[in-house]
Amino acid sequence: MANINVSIDSNKVAQLIRAGHLCAADLHCLDKSSKQTLWQLCLWSCQKRIGCQKTQCQKTCQ
Known part of the structure; x- marks a missing residue:
C-alpha cells in the first residue's frame, strides 16, 4: 500500500493513540519537531491507556 502525506x-493524534486506533510506531515523522511532539503524545497517551499490548508502540514510547 502507498504512503500518504497528511x-x-x-x-486528534493523542485521541486516536489513547483509544488504541493508532500506534505511534505506525507513523513516520517528517521533521524533528513533529517527532518530538509525537514522542510526548505517545508517552502521555500510553500513561492514560492501561494494557497497551502493542510491543512496537511500547518500544516507541520508551
Missing part, C-alpha cells in the same frame, strides 16, 4: 491536529 497533516492532523496533535489532539
